Amino acid sequence: MTAQVSPRKAPRQSRSLATVKAILDATAHILIEGGFAAVTTNAVAERAGVSVGSLYQYFPNKDALITALHARHGEQMTAVILRALTKAMDATLDDALAGLIEATVEAHRIDSALHCVLELQLGAMDKAWPEEEYVGVMEERIVALLAHHRAVITTPDLKLAAFMLMHSAHALIHAVVLERPKGVSLKAATQEIVRMLKGYLTQPVSA
Amino acid sequence: MTAQVSPRKAPRQSRSLATVKAILDATAHILIEGGFAAVTTNAVAERAGVSVGSLYQYFPNKDALITALHARHGEQMTAVILRALTKAMDATLDDALAGLIEATVEAHRIDSALHCVLELQLGAMDKAWPEEEYVGVMEERIVALLAHHRAVITTPDLKLAAFMLMHSAHALIHAVVLERPKGVSLKAATQEIVRMLKGYLTQPVSA
Amino acid sequence: MTAQVSPRKAPRQSRSLATVKAILDATAHILIEGGFAAVTTNAVAERAGVSVGSLYQYFPNKDALITALHARHGEQMTAVILRALTKAMDATLDDALAGLIEATVEAHRIDSALHCVLELQLGAMDKAWPEEEYVGVMEERIVALLAHHRAVITTPDLKLAAFMLMHSAHALIHAVVLERPKGVSLKAATQEIVRMLKGYLTQPVSA
Amino acid sequence: MTAQVSPRKAPRQSRSLATVKAILDATAHILIEGGFAAVTTNAVAERAGVSVGSLYQYFPNKDALITALHARHGEQMTAVILRALTKAMDATLDDALAGLIEATVEAHRIDSALHCVLELQLGAMDKAWPEEEYVGVMEERIVALLAHHRAVITTPDLKLAAFMLMHSAHALIHAVVLERPKGVSLKAATQEIVRMLKGYLTQPVSA
DNA sequence: TATGAATGAGCCTTCATTCAT
DNA sequence: GATGAATGAAGGCTCATTCAT
Numbered sequence: 122m123t124a125q126v127s128p129r130k131a132p133r134q135s136r137s138l139a140t141v142k143a144i145l146d147a148t149a150h151i152l153i154e155g156g157f158a159a160v161t162t163n164a165v166a167e168r169a170g171v172s173v174g175s176l177y178q179y180f181p182n183k184d185a186l187i188t189a190l191h192a193r194h195g196e197q198m199t200a201v202i203l204r205a206l207t208k209a210m211d212a213t214l215d216d217a218l219a220g221l222i223e224a225t226v227e228a229h230r231i232d233s234a235l236h237c238v239l240e241l242q243l244g245a246m247d248k249a250w251p252e253e254e255y256v257g258v259m260e261e262r263i264v265a266l267l268a269h270h271r272a273v274i275t276t277p278d279l280k281l282a283a284f285m286l287m288h289s290a291h292a293l294i295h296a297v298v299l300e301r302p303k304g305v306s307l308k309a310a311t312q313e314i315v316r317m318l319k320g321y322l323t324q325p326v327s328a
Numbered sequence: 329m330t331a332q333v334s335p336r337k338a339p340r341q342s343r344s345l346a347t348v349k350a351i352l353d354a355t356a357h358i359l360i361e362g363g364f365a366a367v368t369t370n371a372v373a374e375r376a377g378v379s380v381g382s383l384y385q386y387f388p389n390k391d392a393l394i395t396a397l398h399a400r401h402g403e404q405m406t407a408v409i410l411r412a413l414t415k416a417m418d419a420t421l422d423d424a425l426a427g428l429i430e431a432t433v434e435a436h437r438i439d440s441a442l443h444c445v446l447e448l449q450l451g452a453m454d455k456a457w458p459e460e461e462y463v464g465v466m467e468e469r470i471v472a473l474l475a476h477h478r479a480v481i482t483t484p485d486l487k488l489a490a491f492m493l494m495h496s497a498h499a500l501i502h503a504v505v506l507e508r509p510k511g512v513s514l515k516a517a518t519q520e521i522v523r524m525l526k527g528y529l530t531q532p533v534s535a
Numbered sequence: 536m537t538a539q540v541s542p543r544k545a546p547r548q549s550r551s552l553a554t555v556k557a558i559l560d561a562t563a564h565i566l567i568e569g570g571f572a573a574v575t576t577n578a579v580a581e582r583a584g585v586s587v588g589s590l591y592q593y594f595p596n597k598d599a600l601i602t603a604l605h606a607r608h609g610e611q612m613t614a615v616i617l618r619a620l621t622k623a624m625d626a627t628l629d630d631a632l633a634g635l636i637e638a639t640v641e642a643h644r645i646d647s648a649l650h651c652v653l654e655l656q657l658g659a660m661d662k663a664w665p666e667e668e669y670v671g672v673m674e675e676r677i678v679a680l681l682a683h684h685r686a687v688i689t690t691p692d693l694k695l696a697a698f699m700l701m702h703s704a705h706a707l708i709h710a711v712v713l714e715r716p717k718g719v720s721l722k723a724a725t726q727e728i729v730r731m732l733k734g735y736l737t738q739p740v741s742a
Numbered sequence: 743m744t745a746q747v748s749p750r751k752a753p754r755q756s757r758s759l760a761t762v763k764a765i766l767d768a769t770a771h772i773l774i775e776g777g778f779a780a781v782t783t784n785a786v787a788e789r790a791g792v793s794v795g796s797l798y799q800y801f802p803n804k805d806a807l808i809t810a811l812h813a814r815h816g817e818q819m820t821a822v823i824l825r826a827l828t829k830a831m832d833a834t835l836d837d838a839l840a841g842l843i844e845a846t847v848e849a850h851r852i853d854s855a856l857h858c859v860l861e862l863q864l865g866a867m868d869k870a871w872p873e874e875e876y877v878g879v880m881e882e883r884i885v886a887l888l889a890h891h892r893a894v895i896t897t898p899d900l901k902l903a904a905f906m907l908m909h910s911a912h913a914l915i916h917a918v919v920l921e922r923p924k925g926v927s928l929k930a931a932t933q934e935i936v937r938m939l940k941g942y943l944t945q946p947v948s949a
Numbered sequence: 950t951a952t953g954a955a956t957g958a959g960c961c962t963t964c965a966t967t968c969a970t
Numbered sequence: 971g972a973t974g975a976a977t978g979a980a981g982g983c984t985c986a987t988t989c990a991t
Contacts, residue, residue, distance in 0.1 A: 278512075280509060281509065281512055281517075281520060284503070284512075285500060285520060285521070285524060288499045288500050288502075288503040289496035289500055289524070291499065292495045292498065292500075293492060293495050293496055293499075295495075296491070296495040302487060302488060302491050305485075305488055309488075310488075314492075316528075316531065317496070317524075317528040319531075320527045320531035321523075321524040321528065324523065324526075324527035
């Protein structure tokens with residue numbers, strides 16, 4: 122994002138970027154360790170090694186802090202998944218699903234603690250990040266993917282199928298990453314999810 | 329829940345019960361209307377028609393209030409679902425799944441607003457309700473149900489299957505109750521969930 | 536205002552009244568000593584001998600504090616002046632003016648320091664007290680008084696005359712109370728004001 | 743004010759002067775538009791088109807800023823009035839008074855908004871401008887003027903008369919410029935003030 | 950000299966909790 | 971037991987002022 126052409130001006134810019142990063146990282150840490158209630162502007166500033174004043178130079182208020190963190194995290198995850206979606210277009214349905222789930226699992230492992238806390242605690246604010254926008258994009262892409270494999274899919278309504286896929290997969294991946302039952306490997310669990318989705322999509326019509 | 333036979337003691341006890349109920353109801357209302365931030369002990373007490381002092385007679389602190397509400401809600405939901413589980417033991421797998429999902433959907437509709445808020449905003453506290461205990465019980469019962477239908481189920485690991493079932497069903501029911509895609513009836517959505525689960529459990533092994 | 540019939544409940548009420556009074560008095564003291572900038576809610580509460588919390592039990596915010604002080608002061612002053620105006624209706628023009636000015640001087644001496652600070656510093660807020668209401672009433676009463684003495688007054692426009700009277704008298708009284716020139720007694724100054732007003736009202740038309 | 747002949751040094755000096763002017767102008771604008779509370783050093787600097795750092799190069803602190811603005815404004819007004827006073831020495835008492843009042847009215851109209859805000863909100867600081875010095879000078883000049891017309895003035899104490907004149911005239915002009923009663927023209931109001939002062943100064947002794 | 954990011958003391962306000970009545 | 975006024979710690983945020991560049 123930052124073209125490093127002018128070596129003279131870069132430090133300035135990167136100082137700001139570094140500060141913003143430090144603040145968001147501090148927010149994430151405190152959010153994970155102490156929950157939403159522990160995220161105070163003073164605590165964040167202190168942990169980030171800056172003054173409250175600086176925090177307010179980059180974020181207009183406390184909510185913006187959480188929102189920005191959410192956005193950053195969401196973008197990271199979305200990027201991973203969308204990349205997988207793109208790749209999936211050139212594969213068999215089996216491989217597409219497997220690639221997608223594996224990528225999503227991977228995305229969730231990036232910062233699973235943060236992901237969990239954000240998902241659980243962000244409702245405490247009047248939803249701020251345009252999550253739905255990204256979700257909408259993903260839904261469309263998944264519908265496209267399914268349409269691409271229309272031939273082998275028995276489910277009639279692809280949009281409904283995408284809805285079912287997204288929600289069940291998300292919940293399962295969450296559960297698997299955070300509280301996988303003993304004795305089950307992450308790999309096995311991932312395969313089981315793929316198996317479930319595959320079964321759902323290609324289920325004999327009469328069933 | 330506790331039928332008091334003695335006419336002398338009942339009023340006292342029921343007074344307390346009534347007050348506790350009023351307080352929890354008030355908490356629920358405020359939580360739904362104004363979110364977690366709106367739940368202040370004073371607001372709850374006022375809405376419940378009692379003094380803050382009285383609130384502190386029944387709940388040692390604010391967290392206990394939320395925890396109790398959570399517990400009450402959880403018990404209500406669990407009761408509905410466990411009842412369905414019991415009934416399901418005497419039905420075909422299809423009917424068992426249908427009954428279970430329908431019951432869960434129904435349970436979510438009891439007080440979906442509260443359920444949503446609790447699930448979304450309760451992470452804000454260090455999880456207090458012994459949710460896992462109930463979840464554990466339910467998991468066991470589901471495993472038992474699956475075992476009962478072992479013959480028609482192709483999934484080898486029933487514990488893993490129960491895990492998959494619970495999480496995907498929960499997420500889907502949530503999504504369906506709260507943000508069902510346009511053009512899809514609640515009934516259709518419910519049937520689709522059943523179809524998915526059935527497909528998963530009875531999927532041809534080779535697939 | 537507070538009918539002291541029930542000796543049981545009175546203490547409660549008077550406790551509140553006493554607290555409110557203490558808070559307003561503290562505000563006045565701090566305002567006089569340190570100016571508007573020194574009036575912080577914490578400082579006021581401390582000086583009043585109560586907690587900030589209590590301050591906020593009686594005043595919704597800092598501005599309300601200043602507004603209330605202004606109102607209390609304004610009411611005190613207005614009462615004194617209106618009483619003099621009533622008396623003045625039954626006197627000669629000379630005595631009426633003298634009585635009025637003397638009463639106003641007296642009113643300004645009630646708490647001249649506070650009066651001064653309020654007048655100077657209240658513009659700092661978006662005018663809160665309905666001062667204009669009282670001023671309007673006074674203006675009407677003065678016009679009435681002048682009309683009563685119409686015979687000896689040469690100024691044609693009584694409303695304009697009232698305007699001139701009020702503003703010049705107010706400014707002069709202020710100046711006289713706060714920074715009377717050396718060698719001039721308060722009494723002499725007061726008489727001089729009366730003389731000026733009398734001269735204005737009864738000035739020969741040709742002049 | 744300081745004409746710089748040297749073409750080499752002038753730019754420097756005038757740069758400073760221009761900057762100071764810009765800063766004071768910005769302060770005035772903000773003070774008028776947003777009141778005392780809106781005057782922050784950052785806001786002033788931004789509006790003036792300079793950095794806060796530069797602001798602090800010319801003014802040691804915020805108070806100095808306000809003080810300087812007050813001084814500048816006071817000097818402008820005083821200049822206008824003193825000029826009128828000088829002219830008035832060569833006129834009849836009537837013309838002298840009329841000229842003086844008209845000049846003062848004019849002076850108040852130069853920047854009545856600023857004048858108003860300064861007068862109202864400046865009490866918020868520990869009066870900083872040596873207003874009294876200027877006031878003292880004016881008082882002396884007015885006494886001189888009155889002495890010049892001693893023959894037609896019946897008021898015995900000229901110093902007291904000057905005091906009365908200044909304060910009543912100032913208050914009336916203020917009132918007239920800012921809240922003149924409906925139906926009264928500025929000219930008529932000005933004449934009425936002159937009439938009042940004339941009446942006061944030349945009032946028959948017995949009255 | 951000019952700049953403006955950084956600082957941090959301190960302000961207003963809220964709210965969980967207590968305790969005298 | 972019930973009450974609710976009182977408490978005061980703590981949080982979000984502002985802004986005068988400084989100082990490295």
